[in-house]
Amino acid sequence: MYQPEIYASTLFFMLVSMxxxxxxxxxxxxxxxxxxxxxxxxxxxxxxxxxxxxxxxLGSTGQVGVAFLADLKQVHPYHLGMALLGGVIFxxxxxxxxxxxxxxxxxxxxxxxxxxxxxxxxxxxxxxxPAGNPLLLFGGIAFVVAAIVMDAMAYRLREKSRKSAGSKxxxxxxLSGVLMGSFYPFVSKAMFTPGASGPYAVAFxxxxxxxxxxxxxxxxxxxxxxxxxxxxxxxxxxGAPKIWHLWGILGGVIWxxxxxxxxxxxxxxxxxxxxxxxxxxGATMVSAAWGVFVWRExxxxxxxxxxxxxxxxxxxxxxxxxxxxxxxxxxx
Numbered sequence: 001m002y003q004p005e006i007y008a009s010t011l012f013f014m015l016v017s018m019x020x021x022x023x024x025x026x027x028x029x030x031x032x033x034x035x036x037x038x039x040x041x042x043x044x045x046x047x048x049x050x051x052x053x054x055x056x057x058l059g060s061t062g063q064v065g066v067a068f069l070a071d072l073k074q075v076h077p078y079h080l081g082m083a084l085l086g087g088v089i090f091x092x093x094x095x096x097x098x099x100x101x102x103x104x105x106x107x108x109x110x111x112x113x114x115x116x117x118x119x120x121x122x123x124x125x126x127x128x129x130p131a132g133n134p135l136l137l138f139g140g141i142a143f144v145v146a147a148i149v150m151d152a153m154a155y156r157l158r159e160k161s162r163k164s165a166g167s168k169x170x171x172x173x174x175l176s177g178v179l180m181g182s183f184y185p186f187v188s189k190a191m192f193t194p195g196a197s198g199p200y201a202v203a204f205x206x207x208x209x210x211x212x213x214x215x216x217x218x219x220x221x222x223x224x225x226x227x228x229x230x231x232x233x234x235x236x237x238x239g240a241p242k243i244w245h246l247w248g249i250l251g252g253v254i255w256x257x258x259x260x261x262x263x264x265x266x267x268x269x270x271x272x273x274x275x276x277x278x279x280x281x282g283a284t285m286v287s288a289a290w291g292v293f294v295w296r297e298x299x300x301x302x303x304x305x306x307x308x309x310x311x312x313x314x315x316x317x318x319x320x321x322x323x324x325x326x327x328x329x330x331x332x
Contacts, residue, residue, distance in 0.1 A: 001071075001198050002062040003267060007327060013265040014279040014324075020258030022110065022286025025101055027251035029295060031244040035229070036098040037222045038237045039248045044207075044214050046252020051204045053253070054260045059200030071201035079190045083202045086186035087209020093117070093179035094210075095217060096172050099227050104169025107291025107298060108155040111284045111312065113173035113180060115148035118281035120181025122274050122323075128188050131272025132326035140326070141278070143319030147312045151288065154308040158301055172226070187263065188273040199263035207256065258283070271327050278323045285316040 004010045028039050059068030066074070093113075100109035119141050126137065152170060190202045197205075222232040258280065266276035291297045292309060 001060065001065045001067060001200055002058040003064040003264060005268070007268075007270060010265045010268050010271050011279075011324065013261040014271075014276055017258040017262035017265065017276075017280040018282040019286055020254045020261070020283075021114075021280055022283030023290065024251045024254040024258070025098070025106055025110070025287060026290055026294075027247040027254070028098065028101065029106070030247050031240075034240055034244050034248075035225075035232045035236060036102050036227075037218055037225070037232045038234075038240065039244070039251075040095065040098065040214065040218050041237060042245050042248025043252040043255075044211050046249035046254075047207045047210055047256045048252075049249060050253040050256025050260070051200075051207045054257065055200045055204055058260075058264075059198070065198045066201075068198075068200045068204075071198050072204065075197050075201060075205065076195055079193070079195070079197045079202070080205055082186045082190035083197070083205035084209035084212070086183045086190065087206040087211075088213040089179055089183040089186065090206070091210040091213040092217065093176045093183065095214075095221060096176035096179065096226075099221075100169050100172035100176060102227055104155065104173065105291050105297040106287045106295060107309075108151065108169060109173045109176075110287035110291070111151035111316075112148055112155075112170060113176040114281050114284045114287070115144055115151070116174060116177030117180030118144055118278055118284065120178065121184045121281065122278040124181070124185045125188055125272070125277050126274035128185055129192055129272050129274070131270065131330065132275045132323075133329040134326075136322045136326040136329060137274060137278065140319040140322030143315045143322065144284075147284075147315035147319065150308045150312040150315065154298070154301075154305045154312070157305050157308075158298060168228070184273065184277050188266070191263065191267060192273070199267055200260065203256065203260045203263055206259070270330065275323060275326050279320060282316070282320045282323075285313060285320065288312065288316075 004013055031039055055068035097109060097113050100113060122141055191199055262276050262280040265271055266273040
C-alpha cells in the first residue's frame with residue numbers, strides 16, 4: 001500500500017482531506033428539494049465506491065505494509081470491531097450534521113458541529129497516541145474554539161431577524177459535534193494497536209459500519225424527521241432526477257477520499273492521529289467559505305455579523321496554522 005514518508009507529502013494528504021471533508025456537502029446543496037434522508041442513501045453508496053476505488057489503487061501499490069485485498073482477509077476481530085464501531089458513531093453524527101445543514105446552512109452547521117468535533121477528537125486522539133508539539137496543537141485548538149463561538153454568535157444574530165428554527169440548528173450541530181469527535185479514536189485503535197490493519201482496509205470496514213447503522217437509523221428519520229417536516233416516502237427516492245443520485249454518490253466519494261487520505265496521513269509516526277484529524281477538520285473553514293461566499297447564506301446581514309464572520313475565518317486560520325506546525329516542532 002502507499003504510505004507517504006516525508007512531511008510535505010503527508011501535509012498534502014491532510015490538506016486534501018480538509019478540502020474533501022469541507023466540500024462534500026455542496027453536492028447536497030445541488031439537489032434542491034431532495035430531502036436529506038433520501039440523499040443519504042446515495043451518499044452511503046458513494047462511500048463504498050470511494051473505499052473500493054482507493055483500496056484497489058493506492059491501497060494496492062507501494063512496498064509498505066499489506067496490500068488492500070490481502071489486508072481485508074487477515075483482519076483481526078478486534079480491529080474489525082473498532083473500525084465498525086467508528087463507522088456506526090460517525091453515521092449517527094453525520095445524519096445529525098446533514099439535518100443541521102438543512103436547517104441552518106453550511107456556514108453554521110460545519111463550524112459549530114465539526115469545530116466542536118475537532119476539539120474533542122484532537123484531545124482524545126492525542127491521549128491515545130501523542131505526537132506533535134502539545135503547545136502548538138492545543139493552542140491551535142483554542143483558536144478554533146474561539147472561531148466556533150464567533151460563528152454561533154453570528155448565526156444567532158442572523159436568526160433574530162429571521163425568526164426561524166435557530167436554536168434547533170445549533171443544537172443539532174452541537175450533538176453532531178460531540179459524536180463526530182468520538183468516532184476517530186476507534187479508527188485509531190483499529191490502525192495503531194499491535195497487528196493492526198492498514199488505513200485502506202480500516203476505511204472499508206469503517207464504511208461497512210456506516211452502512212449497517214444507516215439502514216435502521218436513516219429509515220427511522222424518514223418516518224420521524226427531526227427537521228420538523230413531514231415524513232419522507234421512499235417514492236421520492238425512486239422518482240428523483242438521475243443527476244440528484246449522481247450528486248449524492250459523488251458526495252460520498254468525496255467524503256471517503258478525505259477519510260482515506262486522513263487515515264493514511266495519521267499513520268506516519270511524525271504526524272499521528274491528533275494532528276491529522278485536526279487538520280482534516282479544518283473542513284470547518286472550507287465549508288464556511290462555501291456557505292458565505294458561494295451559497296450566500298449571510299447575504300444582506302448587518303456589519304456586526306460580517307465582522308464576526310471575518311474574525312471567525314481569521315481565528316480558524318491561526319488555529320490550523322498552529323496545528324499544522326505542531327509536527328515540525330515536536331519534542332524528541
